[in-house]
Amino acid sequence: MVWWLGFERFADPSSPHGFAVTQTVPDRRQLSRVLRTLPNEALQWLLSASVELLRATLPPDEHASFGDTIAGDTQALLAWVKENNPKQYIKEGRLDKTKQPKADPDCKLGVKKARNSAPHDADGDNPPAPTSDAKPARDVQVGVDIFWGYASGIVVTRLPDGSEVVLAERTRPFNESDPSYFFPLMQQVEHRLGRKPRFGAWDCAFDAHYVYDYFHQAGGFAAVPFNPGKKGGKRGFDADGRPLCAAGLAMPQLLTYLDRTSGLIPHRREKCGCPLLTPQPNGQPCPIDDAHFAKGGCTTTLAADAGSRIRHTLDREGQAYKQLYAKRTMVERVNSQAEALGMLQPKLRRGRAIANQNSVTYVLINLRALRRIRAAQEARPSASRTALAA
Structure with a gap:
């Protein structure tokens, strides 16, 4: 390190490096000053x-x-x-x-x-x-x-x-x-x-x-x-990458937007909704009688990139x-x-x-x-x- 940092070396033939390290390296106070500046x-x-x-x-x-x-x-x-x-x-x-x-x-x-x-x-x-x-x-x-x-x-x-x-x-x-x-x-x-x-x-x-x-x-x-965090376990996805609801049904995409606030970098996010109510209600009841069904169905929001799917799968x-x-x-x-x-x-x-x-x-x-x-x-x-x- 002394050689690479360019300190003026004091010759010492008996040293394996050819110079005296203790005489070459500055004292602690000088080194601290160099590190600060x-x-x-x-x-x-x-x-x-x-x-x-x-x-x-x-x-x-x-x-x-x-x-x-x-x-x-x-x-x-x-x-x-x-x-x-x-x-x-x-x-x-x-x-x-x-x-x-x-x-x-x-x-x-x-x-x-x-x-x-x-x-x-x-x-x-x-x-x-x-x-x-x-x-x-x-x-x-x-x-x-x-x-x-x-x-x-x-x-x-x-x-x-x-x-x-x-x-x-x-x-x-x-x-x-x-x-x-x-x-x-x-x-x-x-x-x-x-x-x-x-x-x-x-x-x-x-x-x-x-x-x-x-x-x-x-x-x-x-x-x-x-790391499940506060929200619990992993998500499931179908073969096309669409998230699955609690009943195991693929949730269609409702909208996408660019998020500039919640993450380290701006990234696209997507909101997905209940497949039984989107785009139009098909008259079928929720297989597991989820409490959200009467209020418009389940929704989920996640990052719209491959990494979001890979994290769970x-x-x-x-x-x-x-x-x-x-x-x-x-x-x-x-x-x-x-x-x-x-x-x-x-x-x-x-x-x-x-x-x-x-x-x-x-x-x-x-x-x-x-x-x-x-x-x-x-x-x-x-x-x-x-x-x-x-």
């Missing part, structure tokens, strides 16, 4: 360069498939503020989002849920109404369940030697939702690969129609656990799904490496500094993988020569 675009260029170097280590026939299977997730980061310390007395109140911590003007208050909830626009439905089953305040652990901080989102892939490397990363305040990371991360991935990856593994926080539609358009599929018990979802552990191993490098509790007090430190951390993880690959390649000819001599 350095544009993150410079470090994103380094990350792009590391990805290109990793691709160059592969045989030419594997370049086209590099990064074809990815996994993504977010990791919560604890801000370095007294509000996150339960033992610190704060008269004003530590969990008031309108009272920004003085030590870090960029961090935000957020909740780390034990199980992620489905996005509001999972399949284009209206956001569910609030409920009263929230966790009592007396049971909330400050610094564990709810805290001031940031979140780091990453997309990783696996190399043939088993090494996991980072293709994209993004750090934002902790109050932003997990699904909001999806499109910015995928834009980085497409820029570095030159194409869309075909297969992706994500946790249930990304159970949204646009995630499935993205990988469907790329020619593959997304392995994401189904994906075979999550099939072998293809299980094999792909098992690769989500790629993210966990990269997060473990980042945690070992001290990323979860950064000793910095500005959003840009924390984002830059995270970018440097992921570049370092990639360069370590590159070093292992090159060391293995250098050892292979030596082993071959030894075998021939024997």
Whole structure:
């Protein structure tokens, strides 16, 4: 990393790198100042360069498939503020989002849920109404369940030697939702690969129609656990893709419109109605005597894209799904490496500094993988020569 960042090196013939690292690297205060002022675009260029170097280590026939299977997730980061310390007395109140911590003007208050909830626009439905089953305040652990901080989102892939490397990363305040990371991360991935990856593994926080539609358009599929949210179970569809009502009848489309408000991106939605009453009542009664029948029949609203159907019809018990979802552990191993490098509790007090430190951390993880690959390649000819001599 010292070499790639361009620090002026102090020669040391006894060092394996040819220079003294401790004398070359600046002190903590200077490095913190650099992290606060350095544009993150410079470090994103380094990350792009590391990805290109990793691709160059592969045989030419594997370049086209590099990064074809990815996994993504977010990791919560604890801000370095007294509000996150339960033992610190704060008269004003530590969990008031309108009272920004003085030590870090960029961090935000957020909740780390034990199980992620489905996005509001999972399949284009209206956001569910609030409920009263929230966790009592007396049971909330400050610094564990709810805290001031940031979140780091990453997309990783696996190399043939088993090494996991980072293709994209993004750090934002902790109050932003997990699904909001999806499109910015995928834009980085497409820029570095030159194409869309075909297969992706994500946790249930990304159970949204646009995630499935993205990988469907790329020619593959997304392995994401189904999250029923507040509305319950899955929908059924007929062979033509029309939703089925509770009685198992295909519901015709009533209208479509462009939704610009309820989701992350504008998307087309469709409203479907009772087939016994639309377009005209046919005189047949509802087979299950549904209470809505007397009031105009059942209606449903959902996103009008393939991803909405795939979300409900994906075979999550099939072998293809299980094999792909098992690769989500790629993210966990990269997060473990980042945690070992001290990323979860950064000793910095500005959003840009924390984002830059995270970018440097992921570049370092990639360069370590590159070093292992090159060391293995250098050892292979030596082993071959030894075998021939024997």
